[in-house]
Amino acid sequence: MRLKQFIIIAFVSLGGLLLSACNKQLSPLLNNPSVPTPTAASPDLYLNNLQLSFKGFFQSATDLTDGLTRQEIMYGPTYYNAFAPTSFDGIWSTAYESVLLTANTMIPIAQSKNETIHVGIAQVLKAYTMITMVDLFGDVPYSQADQGVTIPNPAVDKGAAIYDSAEALLTAAIANFAIKPSVKPANDLFYGGNAANWTALAKTLLLKAYVQTRLVDNTVAAKITALVNENNLIKSPSQDFVFSYSTHSQAPDARASHYITNYGTDNGAGDYIGTWFMWQLADAKGFADPRGRYYLYRQIDNVFTDSRTASQTTRQFAIPCLYRTDPYAPGVPYCLVDTGYWGRDHGDNEGIPPDNSLRTTWGLYPAGGAFDYNQNTATGQSTSRETGAGGNGINPIWLSSYTNFLEAEAALILGTPGDPKALTIAGVDASFNKVAGFAGAIGYKIPTSDTTMLITASNQQKYEAAVASQYQNAATTAAKLNVIETEYYLAAWGNGLETYNNYRRTGCPNNLQPTLDPNPGLFIRSFFYASVYADYNKNAVQKTTTNVKVFWDNNADNFVY
Template structure:
């Protein structure tokens, strides 16, 4: 990332050097002054650091929500340590925040209101993320190390106050964006400098905050926010970080692609999540082949018979569809064990399987086309993808921080919980369609004309894409299920479908899980006694060891302020 920042800085400097008439430069409102050049490079750094920070907790949050395989240990105590978030904490408090404040101080006198407001929105999001993960965090006294009254050991502000301050910062940004011009001060990877889009995002984040905090009264704000309008409800308004396909100098590809498409085997996918998509409904979710790529589609029985030492199923030597741990069966008799799908070859790991790593790299299901920019799974090809970054869309994926489908899902939740007067069923239907539209749009990143079979007829990759009919059938199935369910069941279906659409966004999945105790029937730990669920992250070691006012929380079972569920929650 440092090389990427340097390259962006060079681009900014060259854009200034290209202007030869300095007098014109000083008076041209569209020109770039020396002060603006500093602001430009700073803005590039801010966006890069922001994306690094918001991406950092993915595997922590996604593993707990069963979106990704949680493999750090057999118990929750063993899975995550205080050092895990040292880098993120330092990047946010020592990198992003000082840069953000410096940029705002530079940009506002230059009349760059939209650019300054966009940084305030990122700053608000960062604080919301930290409050969601840790609870109380430094806010009121943060960033005061160089002030007149230096504060080098900031105390923590209660999470509820952090949220309130973040909402106030969003309001400030919205007001600043009112009538503001688009900005070209620096490259804006999110919205291309659009003041209107940044304002839409700010209003949407206020909605997100209202639903997130609905258990402590935040839901009362939902109706007025929606009635005011201008929230993210179309895919062209999505808040997404766009990765490139450059392998070196800099490597700007999706982290998931880097994880699975170079020389390493990559992380394990969640057996339960793949089963949820591939088998739980009795037919495969058409998005499954976009999310995941199976390097070997014939694991059972072929690979199991040919290479039995490649598997570590804990209770059986090899995958066995006739065996299921009794505590799995107590949750659901259909609960997957050792494989996400025996018939389709989706191979990852069970929840809290912290055993050693056998030689199974060639069999693992890896990240696919969406959102990682990897390979689309055409259902025909058995190939490994550890090929030095030459497969699929070359990593040109996205970070789905907030999408239009997410807005519809949380509004459906709000409608079912008495916080919004919309039609929850229609919102659910629209949410699923928006998710499909965004996922299938990734087809444009690969060559669909590649022939994958010639007998008995010629078949191309495009022939295997999710067509309108399969999408309609999926939505019809879910809506029939929804109509037949009681109110509790309806909310469970909304949560399940939201979790599926969230793929690539671990934080919102973790928040959903803690807020609703849903979806139901998630896979338990492979050890029958995994200990208590992690309801918030322990504070990073750098915070505890370097801040004289910092003390570690009593336990990771301590909930954040908006999580008022009791210990019987479906964790």
């Protein structure tokens, strides 16, 4: 018995030694080279994914908001049913599953490698994303977000607290940009690793946050004054924060999204531009805005003589081209503007007719579409159709003109440095220069030599003189603010997010076209929560009304319509 026990014990001991030796030989193979550890990951690869995700986040934000300010169509017919919670699933998932998760993973890795510009970029994009999530939805998850199984049902943070955290992130980013990095980003899609431009953006986003919260924070005037006096904001086109697309159409399709929608097939335009926005460009000042031919492309130049309209039995002819006579928006047209601008009115949810080859659509700027020189050609991919600049457009996330308009508002309302009138004209000037120089910037030659259709020094001066006169003749502060915000509105074509924020904060432009439904309900002061959050998070409480205000909006319920 003892002999057997000894043999068994010896065998077990020998087996243990063999297994131990085996483990020592196999241990190095447990590190799968196809699944690298986080510390081995490249911040450059994270940065590439982060910036592409951020681009998608911004595109979703502007597409959701520009219809509310009548730049594109909001079908409605009421504000309550204009959007379903599922409308926000995409932007919600992009914010949390792509932008925040990537930034939160990347930051400590880049910090460990002293790649300070990478860190700062991630902090800026994270801050912008969370400020925007508050602007769109109000109180949202933040401090408990992206914790995985640790916190599967994150609670919301107050919007004001998230703004504070975002401002702290921007301040931290500014500090990181001032530190010499171990290596610069190899693939910064916005500024090419230029820390100075990223610093100017971070400070400009602080200005944006301060102006946005001026209704509820009496300390922002001093903060704005400090930023203006420091003179390190985005004030030059070379510093503009834009995402640039290309003409590449396959695997992946790298063209601007509104180009794909409106030029990507031979079916004509897929979007409807808002009638009021087109009217502002075509008629509102008594003469055409020179940017109009760059912003918008008319597939027809005369609705009443074009042969393609002969068989159309659409709402455009069921409802004549009348002009509003109500006190909210005197002179604003229904249906059509002049003879060639074909869009839809605010809240028009009638059936969609086969008018894709008639609709006015996105032009050269910023979508990389066609310049309108009265060519009277439908859009599409074939050689017989108008293809414009091939989708070589931009997302105008933050332009130098926006900074001028924010400074003008702050100077007028809060008494911060600067002359509001001069700053407004500077904003208009920056916008005209951006649009006029866009074709050259993307290497596209506008196919017309008729200078009357182009932005020229003469028509730009005429426009700026008209704006200066409007401002000078405005009798009240509110009227002057309306001039500032209307020009901001027109300069921000391609960025519905800023026009939506400005409208809720200032009520301007103050004569937006009302909805076709005389009882549309209260304006959307924040969106419903996304269904992916409201349906699956046990702590989520879905909104029951469109009038839930974000923390910085203390205006009356009927302040905007």
